[in-house]
Amino acid sequence: xxxxxxxxxxxxxxxxxxxxxxxxxxxxxxxxxxxxxxxxxxxxxxxxxxxxxxxxxxxxxxxxxxxxxxxxxxxxxxxxxxxxxxxxxxxxxxxxxxxxxxxxxxxxxxxxxxxxx
Amino acid sequence: xxxxxxxxxxxxxxxxxxxxxxxxxxxxxxxxxxxxxxxxxxxxxxxxxxxxxxxxxxxxxxxxxxxxxxxxxxxxxxxxxxxxxxxxxxxxxxxxxxxxxxxxxxxxxx
Numbered sequence: 001x002x003x004x005x006x007x008x009x010x011x012x013x014x015x016x017x018x019x020x021x022x023x024x025x026x027x028x029x030x031x032x033x034x035x036x037x038x039x040x041x042x043x044x045x046x047x048x049x050x051x052x053x054x055x056x057x058x059x060x061x062x063x064x065x066x067x068x069x070x071x072x073x074x075x076x077x078x079x080x081x082x083x084x085x086x087x088x089x090x091x092x093x094x095x096x097x098x099x100x101x102x103x104x105x106x107x108x109x110x111x112x113x114x115x116x117x
Numbered sequence: 118x119x120x121x122x123x124x125x126x127x128x129x130x131x132x133x134x135x136x137x138x139x140x141x142x143x144x145x146x147x148x149x150x151x152x153x154x155x156x157x158x159x160x161x162x163x164x165x166x167x168x169x170x171x172x173x174x175x176x177x178x179x180x181x182x183x184x185x186x187x188x189x190x191x192x193x194x195x196x197x198x199x200x201x202x203x204x205x206x207x208x209x210x211x212x213x214x215x216x217x218x219x220x221x222x223x224x225x226x227x
């Protein structure tokens with residue numbers, strides 16, 4: 001158990017639907033990251049939050065949105081789902097000492113597997 | 118962030134050392150070398166990182182050449198559970214959006 005909790009573990013839904021993935025970071029970690037891993041794309045960075053604020057954005061689609069709440073948990077919302085959104089979605093957290101040693105040591109959760117039919 | 122080049126795959130025998138190479142010839146002075154691994158469909162796992170000195174922890178050793186253009190991750194006594202994709206990533210010391218390439222698939226055989 002890495003200390004990063006993701007729910008649900010598995011989710012099956014239909015095209016056009018909307019889902020919410022949830023992540024609780026490791027205790028004491030202020031930063032949360034979301035990654036998408038599909039078979040043909042590898043691990044793709046989506047977005048990062050630090051203490052409730054958006055810090056960095058990757059190739060996140062406009063249909064996707066995320067937020068980090070005051071208790072530091074985060075949610076990734078995926079809407080108007082398409083078949084191509086089927087993937088593993090990973091959340092990671094870090095202490096995010098912003099500069100220097102260990103700034104990029106991330107702890108990943110076990111992932112949420114989304115299947116869009 | 119500097120680009121890295123890794124072989125596609127390699128294998129080693131259980132109990133032997135696994136030496137995983139990584140080239141990063143365009144690395145700049147403030148960039149660190151990080152290694153992560155991903156066991157099939159699990160979340161990636163941090164292994165080790167370094168700037169210019171060799172580093173060792175309970176999981177592995179990281180050897181960085183003097184010119185810093187390449188590095189080697191060493192798993193001293195590979196086990197079947199070390200079979201995974203290993204990613205070599207070069208990033209600055211600032212909190213960055215880590216970019217995972219294709220990595221190297223290590224297969225540990227009995």
